[in-house]
Amino acid sequence: MMAVRLDPVRTVREARPYRATGTATRMSVLELLRRWPSMLFMIFMPASYFLVSYFTSDAVTMVPALAYDGDVQRTVQVLDRDFKALYLAVLGISVTSSFAAMTVVRPGMAALRRLRLVGYRxxxxLxxxxxVLLIITVVSTAVFMAIFVPLVNLESVALAATALLLVGFVGVAxxxxxxxxxxxxxxxxMLLIAAAGVQMALGRSGADAERFLPYWPGVEALKSAAxxxxxxxTRFGGLGALYAVALFGLSYIVWNRRTRLWRR
Amino acid sequence: MITVRGLAKRYRRRRVLEDVSFTVPRGMLTGIQGENGAGKSTLLKCLVGLLKPDAGQIVLDGRVGYCPQDPSLIESLTLTEQFRLFGAGYGLTPDQVADRAGTLMEEFGCARYATTRVDRLSGGTRQKVNLIAALLHEPDVLILDEPYQGFDYDTYQHFWDYTERFRVDGGSVVVVSHMHTEIARFDAMLDLAAGRVTASGRRAKDVVLTDAVLTDRGE
Structure with a gap:
């Protein structure tokens, strides 16, 4: 093995990017708008699943549901259809937001590395x-709420919307x-579908293992709100936000590694 | 100016570059050739910072324009949007980008596609966009990995005219080339084989560092 040393590359300092985040965001929005059929499909698919399942359920069967008020857990009798609807909403939002995130961050890694080379950090x-994902999450939550509110008896529409947004953010992360x-x-x-599907299956069966899954804080916040x-x-909102921040933090580390340049 | 000393890179057990040394002074057009898998693209990626060498030293003096072998572009953006994105990265204002991109699109014959999405362009036109994205900021050093694949003859000629002007203005150019008919265009040619470079051409002595090899081929 030859004896050579590895020194860092030296270059003349290049110009700082011009309105880097703003320009990159504007272009990402344009990319998103040009992929609107995919986005529409991602909203349409879980929404249609939700509607079919809701309208094929009866409106008389009651089931006990455990819901938190702060730290206190209560058992409330609710319509089975409404209870099912909550989980279907979570499934819809989580699948939509997580798939949107996956499709937005995956493609064009070579181009993104080139953009790093050009001057972007x-x-x-990211x-x-x-x-852009924030826009998708807010839009998909608004679409779901528009379907959800007239069909399901909710104690607080605002809190339910917030809880669904929380599910969306965790899904994006x-x-x-x-x-x-x-x-x-x-x-x-498959992993994303499994995360949402297992959450739904465990949640509806009342298994304790549900609390170890990423959407649990959002689900509990939604049940309480409904x-x-x-x-x-507050507790579940905070916990959900913590999950999202932790996942975003990990994502940033991975993103930085995937797009890194050795000479910067 | 580009100076490379003792560059080494391996992929797992496969040694691709081994003690590669050369320099490309200002105002010089240098080619790199070698068999498939000889390490040409790896060498260029190490030069620009996309790959970390295992050993060695690289000095690039000036702003770098890098054109990768395969078009690395955001597919769903139009040419104008693409150049605005790249231009902002280089630190150019939208007006500067419009000026510069307009001139380059005219020169390389793709101005009529300014509002067309990249994923709807032919292979040759995508390659033009790929090249223009490397030239927007008027770099001092050009590092081009087979930049003219798919070019029509006129654009191919424009490319060499541009490169010649760039060289005369004092820029340093490195071009990976597979075409033996082009050898005469280069001031020097670096042959990459078994991880090492040998230099040939009319100015071969100018690119050689102490530990590189000089051959008389092409002189």
Missing amino acids: AHHL SARLY LGTLIGLLVPREFEAS FVSGADV
């Missing part, structure tokens, strides 16, 4: 994509991380 490019970590789209998709009058959802 990792955070410019935050541009996250702003999870989709971003899985999209960056798993090399092939098929495997990544079934408990004047519920305090």
Whole structure:
């Protein structure tokens, strides 16, 4: 083995990017708008599943549901159809947001590395994509709420919307991380479907293991908002936000690694 | 100016570059050739910072324009949007980008596609966009990995005219080339084989560092 030393590359300092995040965000929005059929499909698919399942359920069967008010857990009798609807809403929002995130962060990694070379920093490019995902999450939540509110008896519409947004943010964070970590789209998709599907199956069966899954804080916040009058959802809101921040933090680390340049 | 000393890179057990040394002074057009898998693209990626070498030293003096072998572009953006994105990265204002991109699109014959999405362009036109994205900021050093794949003859000629002007103005150019008919265009040619470079051409002595090899081929 030859004896050579590895020295850092020296270059003349290049110009700072011009309005980097703003420009990258504007271009990411344009990319998103041009993929509107895919986005529409991602909203349409879980929404149609929700509607079919809701309208094929009866409106008389009552089931006991455990819902939190702050730290206190209560058992409330609710319509089975409404209880099922909550989980279907979570399934819809989580699948939509996590798939959107996966499809927004995965493609064009070679182009993104070239943009790093051109002068952009990792955070410019990632935050541009996250702003776009924020738009997708808010839009998909609004679409779901428009379907949800007239059909399901909710104690607090505002808190339910907030809880669904929380599910959406966790979905975006999870989709971003899985999209960056798993090399092939098929495997990544299966993992995201599994995360939402297992959450739904465990939640409806009342299994304790549900609390170890990423959407649990959002689900609990949603149940409280829907079934408990004047519920305090601060704890689950905070926990969900913590999950999302932790997942985004991990995503940033992976993103930075995937797009890094050795000479910067 | 580009100076490379003792560059080494391996992929797992496969040694691709081994003690590669050369320099490309200002105002010089240098080619790199070698068999498929000889490490040409790896060398260029190490030069620009996309790959971390295992050992060695690289000095790039000036702003760098890099054109990768395969078009690395945001597919759903139009040419104008694409150049605005790249231009902002280089630190150019939208007006500066419009000026510069307009001139380059005219020169390389793709101005009529300014509002067309990249994913709707032919392979040759995508390659033009790929090249223009490397030239927007008027770099001092050009590092081009087979930049003219798919070019029509006129654009191919424009490319060499541009490169010649760039060289005369004092820029340093490195071009990976597979075409033996082009050898005469280069001031020097670096042959990459078994991880090492040998230099040939009319100014071969100018690119050689102490530990590189000089051959008389092409002189």
